[in-house]
Amino acid sequence: MKNIVISGYYGFNNLGDEAVLAGISSLLKRKREDLKITVLSAEPEQTADRYGLNAVSRTSVVQILAALAEADLFISGGGSLLQDVTGSFSVPYYLGLAWLARLQGTKTVYYAQGAGPLNKKWSQLLTAFSLNRFELLGVRDQGSQNLLQEIGVKKEIELTVDPVFALYDPLNNLKQQIKGKIEVGISVRPWSVDYISELAAALNQFAEGKKVKFIIFPMHQGSDEESSLQLQKKLKAEAEICALPPVPGEALKVFSQLDLFVGVRLHSLIFALLNQIPLLALSYDPKIEGLLSELDYLPLIKLEDLKADQAAAELENIFAARYSLRKKIKGFIKLKKAGAEDFAELVLEEVDTCES
Known part of the structure; x- marks a missing residue:
């Protein structure tokens, strides 16, 4: 039996990161049922119960070292772990775990992550120095690949997809029920830009003369x-x-009956796409632009540029074209799920070359 340890932002009640873990673990276990997967989590009991995996505390050095001592492979990711915008702790913490793994002779994989922003020189140097020593590097968007190459990562970087796309299930995309209202899903988050009032004005403008329910x-x-x-x-x-x-x-299924979606958080947008819901993306981070770069038929507005009239007009446009957009999104999702499957195969090839 091969052992894998996975590190990420798990156990913090962030549904997007939890979906990343669900995507990675389901991909690997579907292809190799006998894998033993241990997750480093802020809530190890909750994580173990929710996903049927082993889990240890992400802050217990003793438990981490014990898990790594048995590991054949260490996975860092997914998500956006290597960034220095929300604080200076993330880069040394996540790369430090990888170095602990390497010191025990464990192979390391950078799993379909989004890289950056990396604004501090020491963050860039430490990231490049460390990632050049990983066995396999995978990023989820072109911008991340470009950034890593710019800061000095010389090792080949696979351009793959966010592992959450592995959760796509066409059975969740059955014909929508006939409803008396237009249901518009929304996801917002706190941010330094005050955008809530402008967004509300746009949504109110869109709802004029229609029977709309906002969720x-x-x-x-x-x-x-x-x-x-x-x-x-x-x-x-x-x-x-x-x-x-x-x-x-289960959360994914809640999105299935929406008609439109407006989202700030990356994985709220991916949840909508997995349900073939036409959307308006509001970007606070380059990772949002990375996702929408292949979806030029869907609108994106940066939070600092958000104006009610423009956003309302974009919503009118995607509402008018919603049936054709759903078909286009379906083709996009199928390609992304295949990409997630392909990268999982590369990871398992690394596992197979590990000595038992």
Whole structure:
């Protein structure tokens, strides 16, 4: 039996990161049922129970070293772990774990991550020095590949896809029910730009003369609720805040009956795409542009440029074209799921070359 240890932002009630873990683990276990996977988590008991995997505390050096001592492969990712915008801890923490693995002779894989922003010189140097010593590097978008090459990563970098696309299930995309209202899903998050009022004005403008119901989804429990409530109070049409199930597969199904989606968080947008929902992306980070770079038929507005009239017009456009857009999105998702499968095969090839 081969042992894999996975490190990421797991156990923090962030549904996007939980979906990343679900995508990686389901891909690997579907292809190799006998794999033993151990996750480094902030809530190891919860993670173990939710995914049927082993889990240890991400802050216990003793437990981490014990897991790595048995590991054949160490996976860093997915998500956007190597960035220095939210603090200076992420880069040394996640790369430090990889070095602990290497010191024990364990192979390391950078799994379909988004890289950056990396604004500090020491972050760039440490990242390049470390990633050049990984066995396999995979990034989820072209911008991340370009950034890593610019800061000095010489090793080949595979351009792959976010592992959440592995959760695509066409059975969740059956014909929508006939409803008396247009259901618009929304995901917002706190950010340095004050955009809630402008977004509310756009949504109110779109809802004029229509029967619309707005459903707001806090994707990161404990973080997104306040912004969601602020938006709800400013909306004139019916609006509710919907607490999503903590299990990614169940949360995905909640999106299935939406007609449109407006999202700030990356994985809220991917959840919408997995359900073939036409969307308006609001970008606070280059990773959003990375996702939309292959979807030129869907609109994107940067948060700092958000204006009510433009956003309302974009919503009108995608609503008018929603049936043709759903067909285009379906083809895109199929390609992305195949890409996720292909990268998992590369990871398993690394596992197969490990000495037992």
